[in-house]
Amino acid sequence: MATGVTIQRIIRGGFMSFWRNGWVSLTATLVMTLAVFVIGSLLFSNVLLTSALSQIEGQVDISVYFRTDAAEQDILAANAAIAQLPQVRSIAYVSRDDALAKFRARHAGNALITQSLDELADNPLQASLNIRAESPEQYEVIARFLESSVYQAIIDKVNYFQNQVVIERLSKVLSAGRAVGLGITIALAAIAVLVVLNTIRLAIYVARDEISVMKVVGASSAYVRGPFVVSGALYGIFAAFITTVLFYPLTFWFGPQAAKFFGGLNLFHYYLAHFFQIFLILLSCGILLGTLSSVIAIRRYLKV
Amino acid sequence: MIYFDKVSKTYSATSIALDGVSLAIEPKEFVSIVGRSGAGKTTLLKLLLAEEKPSSGEVYFESFNVHNATPNEVIQIRRRIGCVFQDFRLLPSKTAFENIAFAMEAAGAADADIAVDVPQALELVGLADKAWHFPNELSGGEKQRVAIARAIVNRPDVVLADEPTGNLDPISMREIMGLLKSINELGTTVILATHNHDIVNALEKRVVTIESGKVVRDDKKGRYMIK
Numbered sequence: 002m003a004t005g006v007t008i009q010r011i012i013r014g015g016f017m018s019f020w021r022n023g024w025v026s027l028t029a030t031l032v033m034t035l036a037v038f039v040i041g042s043l044l045f046s047n048v049l050l051t052s053a054l055s056q057i058e059g060q061v062d063i064s065v066y067f068r069t070d071a072a073e074q075d076i077l078a079a080n081a082a083i084a085q086l087p088q089v090r091s092i093a094y095v096s097r098d099d100a101l102a103k104f105r106a107r108h109a110g111n112a113l114i115t116q117s118l119d120e121l122a123d124n125p126l127q128a129s130l131n132i133r134a135e136s137p138e139q140y141e142v143i144a145r146f147l148e149s150s151v152y153q154a155i156i157d158k159v160n161y162f163q164n165q166v167v168i169e170r171l172s173k174v175l176s177a178g179r180a181v182g183l184g185i186t187i188a189l190a191a192i193a194v195l196v197v198l199n200t201i202r203l204a205i206y207v208a209r210d211e212i213s214v215m216k217v218v219g220a221s222s223a224y225v226r227g228p229f230v231v232s233g234a235l236y237g238i239f240a241a242f243i244t245t246v247l248f249y250p251l252t253f254w255f256g257p258q259a260a261k262f263f264g265g266l267n268l269f270h271y272y273l274a275h276f277f278q279i280f281l282i283l284l285s286c287g288i289l290l291g292t293l294s295s296v297i298a299i300r301r302y303l304k305v
Numbered sequence: 306m307i308y309f310d311k312v313s314k315t316y317s318a319t320s321i322a323l324d325g326v327s328l329a330i331e332p333k334e335f336v337s338i339v340g341r342s343g344a345g346k347t348t349l350l351k352l353l354l355a356e357e358k359p360s361s362g363e364v365y366f367e368s369f370n371v372h373n374a375t376p377n378e379v380i381q382i383r384r385r386i387g388c389v390f391q392d393f394r395l396l397p398s399k400t401a402f403e404n405i406a407f408a409m410e411a412a413g414a415a416d417a418d419i420a421v422d423v424p425q426a427l428e429l430v431g432l433a434d435k436a437w438h439f440p441n442e443l444s445g446g447e448k449q450r451v452a453i454a455r456a457i458v459n460r461p462d463v464v465l466a467d468e469p470t471g472n473l474d475p476i477s478m479r480e481i482m483g484l485l486k487s488i489n490e491l492g493t494t495v496i497l498a499t500h501n502h503d504i505v506n507a508l509e510k511r512v513v514t515i516e517s518g519k520v521v522r523d524d525k526k527g528r529y530m531i532k
């Protein structure tokens with residue numbers, strides 16, 4: 002048998018039964034849309050969570066304050082040594098003069114403070130290094146390094162030890178947040194997949210007599226299965242289109258609010274920037290879900 | 306050509322459908338299988354189509370042991386058997402034309418052949434003008450004629466007709482029987498299962514009577530005897 006002709010017949014049969022079984026197709030497409038929408042929402046909430054978490058992580062840092070009598074070149078040597086550590090993402094040096102300038106700027110409106118500063122002979126502020134680690138749990142390592150290094154002598158205090166409890170708790174919360182997010186993602190996706198599988202199973206159950214007729218008339222299992230798989234793919238394709246379009250107004254409305262609430266990026270901008278990737282992900286999820294569900298659901302009726 | 310060898314079929318302890326049936330059917334025969342409702346007629350036909358498996362015994366279609374055949378051989382056997390059922394069993398979302406064409410498409414026929422043979426089959430059953438009607442737009446008799454067209458379009462060696470007139474009025478009934486007779490005269494074996502005496506008696510062909518799963522009579526030019 003010419004396989005090209007057969008494939009053509011199967012695809013035509015799939016489109017035809019999709020179109021002619023309008024209500025079944027509509028229902029299956031809507032349920033599939035729901036599932037693809039859940040998958041899309043998980044995608045977006047994952048993006049939101051990740052960006053919010055990294056935003057929070059980015060706000061954690063430790064500062065090392067140097068004694069006012071420390072020589073600047075020693076401080077710069079310490080800066081260079083710390084920058085060498087693999088755990089350090091960034092490091093910023095604030096000299097005593099910089100610190101004073103910042104302090105003045107912050108309190109520019111307060112005459113009392115500016116006056117008293119003017120009256121002081123010496124700059125009372127300390128030079129400091131602001132250190133950001135690659136991840137929150139690494140602050141401990143960095144802090145230990147500082148404590149035991151040769152620079153111990155010029156260091157006045159490291160604020161990690163004041164903030165230790167907070168930083169540790171935060172790092173726990175962040176990793177718990179990721180784990181919970183992943184768990185919810187898997188659970189919701191599994192529910193969505195099950196609902197789709199059962200809907201398609203029902204649609205094929207309704208057609209079980211037709212399937213047995215097709216087999217009795219002499220069609221091979223593959224030839225009977227084909228159009229159902231094509232219909233399944235069509236549910237997924239339409240669902241992906243509908244969902245992608247739906248996310249335009251949703252992220253437009255929800256994006257700025259979420260950005261304000263969680264911090265992190267605006268989902269609407271993310272949607273626009275990654276439009277094709279999002280569509281492709283939803284499309285492949287939809288097609289995979291539709292075809293696999295059909296293949297699984299039709300299996301038992303092909304045994305005639 | 307078709308041979309049932311001591312075939313028994315037990316669905317469950319309370320329903321023994323066939324009990325040691327042996328039956329040979331020659332090419333070009335017209336055989337009526339008669340018996341009361343529940344006698345096992347449909348079961349016999351289902352065994353030949355490999356829709357059901359026998360509990361014991363064997364069913365042969367030519368050299369094939371139907372229930373030892375590979376799935377591919379089963380498909381080949383089915384393509385050589387056309388079926389007509391009491392409840393028509395048309396595909397509801399396909400038109401009359403498409404229902405008939407499906408049997409050819411499934412068998413891998415070329416589009417050119419389908420374009421010629423399907424209208425011919427429709428012509429033969431007198432439904433050329435209703436080719437694009439869906440089953441729910443056809444009367445019972447018309448549906449059954451579509452089913453017959455589907456059964457014969459692949460030029461099968463055997464046509465199985467299970468109570469093909471059960472749901473029809475007397476006129477449609479006569480039309481359907483006329484079609485089956487002419488199919489048989491053109492050289493196709495026909496196996497008809499029915500409990501309608503008038504039809505069977507008018508045929509004057511071989512009659513096999515089944516009672517509670519057993520063959521009780523087999524007459525060359527038979528009548529359906531009622532006790």
Ligand SMILES: Nc1ncnc2c1ncn2[C@@H]1O[C@H](COP(=O)(O)OP(=O)(O)OP(=O)(O)O)[C@@H](O)[C@H]1O
Pocket residue numbers: 316317320321322340341342343344345346347348349468500
């Ligand atoms: N799928 C099944 N499961 C259990 N029992 C069945 C099944 N199909 C048929 N039977 C039983 O097998 C027996 C024979 O059934 P069959 O359908 O072959 O009878 P029939 O002669 O075709 O009757 P009718 O003239 O009413 O169509 C009946 O007693 C029936 O109850």
Ligand SMILES: [Mg+2]
Pocket residue numbers: 346347348467468
């Ligand atoms: Mg029956």
